Amino acid sequence: MRFYDQLINESAPGALQSVPAVTNVPAAEYPRVYADGRVTFRVHLSPATSVQLEGGQGLCAKPVPMARDADGNWSVTLAPTVMGFHYYWFNVDGTRMNDPGSETFFGYNQETSGIEIPDPQQISSDLVTSPVIPFYAPHDGPHGQLEEKWYFSKITGRWRRCFVYTPPAYNDAGNAGKRYPVLYLQHGAGENETGWGRQGAANFIMDNSILGKSSSFFAAFLGGSISKAKEMLVVMDNGYATYETPSSVKRNASEAYSSPRTEAFGAVMVQELIPMIDSSYRTLADRDHRAMAGLSMGGNQTMAVTLTHLDLFSHIGTFSGAQFMRRRPQPGMPSQPPFDPGTSYGGVFADAGAFNSKVHLLWMGSGTAELAMSESTRQNVAKLRAAGIKITEYYSPGTAHEWQTWRLCLNKFAPLLFQA
C-alpha cells in the first residue's frame, strides 16, 4: 500500500485539481481523487450496455449507475467519500469485473479492486506547506519489517502462509538477546493473510505507534494523547482451515467455536502456529506476553480461541467483531445457546474476579456507521460490565464495516497491550 505524497488544493493557483488514486497501477489515470474527498471512476468498455459502480459501505452502499461517453468510457464521480480504503468493482451487464486501473486486494473471497481515499485533513489548503502524515502511512525514520513465513500444517495437510511484523529495532545487533511479546491479528471473512499488511497497513500503524510518530492532529482526532505502543511482533495468519481427515479428528467440541472451520483454525493456531512463531522468533513465550485480536469473523475467532485458552492469552480484542455470533446449525457441532455471561464460553466470565485478574485487557471496538455492529458491541459491553467484567470500548466516528474502522481500532488497541 502506498499513500498520498502529493497534496491537492483546488483553491491554490496552479495546484492539482485531482490526482490518480495511490491504489492505481502505474500510469492509470483513473480513479482520481479530489481535495474534498470526491472520487471519479472511469473505465473503457465500448460494447457494454449498462455499467454500475459497486463497492464497500463507505464508498457506495448501493450500486451507482455510470454514464458512457462517445468514446466508450464509462464514468461516475461520487460525492465526498469516507477516507481510507474501500473495495470496489464494476458491474458490467451483470458481470462483476475489476477495474484494470486498480491494484487488487483479497476480499469477498476473490481479488477485488480497491481505492485509498485521502484524509481530508491531509489535503486541505491550510496544510499544503506542512502535510499531515496519517497514522497508517510511512513516516521518516526507522521501520519494522513484514515477513512472509511459510509453514507446513499437519492438521490441514497443507503449506500455510502467515505474515510476521517485527518492530524497527528487532534486527539491531544490540537487541540480539532481547525477546518480544506477540499480537496475533486476524482478518475478516472472505479475506486472507495479506489483508492486514495491505488494506490494513498494520506495519505502518505499528511503526508509528511504537515510535510515537502519530502527529498531534491525530492525537486529537483519536480522542486523546497518543501513547506509544510497546515493541511487539504481530502475526497475521490465514483464518481459514479445514482438517485434512475430518472424520478421524478428535474434536474439541466446545460451544465456543462457531463452526468446524473456526475449530480447525483454532487447532492450527494453538498447536502449530504459536509453537512455530515461538521457535522462529525471539518471543516472550508466555500468556502475559501474548495477545489476539481480529476483525469481524476474526473477532469471533479471537473470542473462541482465547476464551478457551486463557493459559495462552492475556490480552483480547475484537474490531467490529462478530463477538457472540450464534452459529448456524452445523453437522457434528453441539448447538450454541445465546450469549450469556454466566455460561457462555465454558463459563469463563462467571467468576468476574478471576477473569479480571487473568485477562489484562478485554477490548471491543466498532464504527458508528456500521449500525447493527456498533449496537451489538454496546449491548455486549453492557452485559459484560453488568457481570462485573472489566472491558474497554471504542467507537470510530463515521466509519463503517471497512478497513478504516479496523486501522483506527488497531491504532487505539496496540498502545494498551503489554503495559501491565
Added chain:
Amino acid sequence: MRFYDQLINESAPGALQSVPAVTNVPAAEYPRVYADGRVTFRVHLSPATSVQLEGGQGLCAKPVPMARDADGNWSVTLAPTVMGFHYYWFNVDGTRMNDPGSETFFGYNQETSGIEIPDPQQISSDLVTSPVIPFYAPHDGPHGQLEEKWYFSKITGRWRRCFVYTPPAYNDAGNAGKRYPVLYLQHGAGENETGWGRQGAANFIMDNSILGKSSSFFAAFLGGSISKAKEMLVVMDNGYATYETPSSVKRNASEAYSSPRTEAFGAVMVQELIPMIDSSYRTLADRDHRAMAGLSMGGNQTMAVTLTHLDLFSHIGTFSGAQFMRRRPQPGMPSQPPFDPGTSYGGVFADAGAFNSKVHLLWMGSGTAELAMSESTRQNVAKLRAAGIKITEYYSPGTAHEWQTWRLCLNKFAPLLFQA
C-alpha cells in the same frame, strides 16, 4: 504461490481426474488441470456474445475461442500446456477481464490472472506413491524468509518497496555475527517487485538450492548434478523509477542506459538501495560478494548497472535478457550504437583479460521456445567469446518468454554465485 499437493492420476481407479489450479482463489472450481497437462477454463458470463482465452506464450500464443453452454458458462480445454506459471485473461466482447476464480499477479502493467500448470513428472501415475516436489515448491525442512522492506528514495521523491530473501539460518542465534553475499534480482517489463516472490517462487528456489533439496529427478532434468548454492540474501526491487526533478538532475549520460528510466533506476540502486541493504542486513558489502541478475527488461538493466559499476559487482546474469537491446531515440540521451564488444558499455569488454579477472561470472540464459531471444543470446555469447570474454550460457528446453524459463535460470545461476 502454493503448489500442487494432490496427485492426479487418470488411470488409477478412484483417482482424481482433475483438480482446481493451485492459483485459484478458495472454493473456485475452475480453471482445472489434468494429469497430462490439459487445462479447462470456465467463466460465467451470461450476457456476453464472444469470449476468448488469451495469455502467455506457453499457454496460448493466439486467442482461443471459448464456447457457451445453456447456463451461460463459457469454457475451453487446452491441449497439454507447458508446465509452470502462465499469465492469462478473458477477452469478453473486446474487453480484457480477469478470471474471478484466479488470484492475480502483477504483469502487463496491471493485475492479471495466472495459472500454475503442474509438472507432468509430478503427476504421472508412477509417482503417485512418491511425489516429486519441483525445485520451485516448498520442501520439508527449514525455510528462508521473504521480507517486505520500505525505503524513502530522495532520487524519486517517493517511498519504494523491495523484498529481501534471507536464507534459512540467517536468524539463528549462532549466526548473529555472520555476514552474507547479496544477489540483486530484477523482474521484467510491466511487472513489479512482487514478481520474483510470487510468479518466480524465488524464495523456494533459493531454499532448495541452498539446502540441496532438489531431487535427483530434477538434477537429471536440469542437465547434471545439483550443486548447492552458497547462503546469500536476494534483494528484489521495483525496476521502475523516475527522477523527482528531471531537469535539475545531473545525468550519468552513459550510453549503457537504454532510457532515462533505466538510468534513474540505476541511480536508485547504486545510491540508495545498496546502501540501505548494507546498513539494514548483515551483508558482505564488497564487490566480490555482490551479484545482479534480471529477466527481460531486468537483464538489460543488469548489464547497464553492473557494467558501469564493476567496482560494485563481480557476478552478472541475464535471463531472457534484453541484453544489448538498442534503445529507441530518447530526449536527452546520447544515441546508442549497435553492440560492439570493443566499444560498448564504455569499452568494458575491450580488455578481455582485465574483464575476466574482475568478473567472476557472466551468465546468460533463455528458453528454446522464445526463438528470437534464444537466438540473440547465442549470437551475443558468440560475439563475447570471440572477444575473449569468459561467459556461461544456458537454454531451458521448450520454455518460452515466461516465468518457467526464469525459475530454471535462477536455479542454474544461483549455485554458481560466490564460489570463488
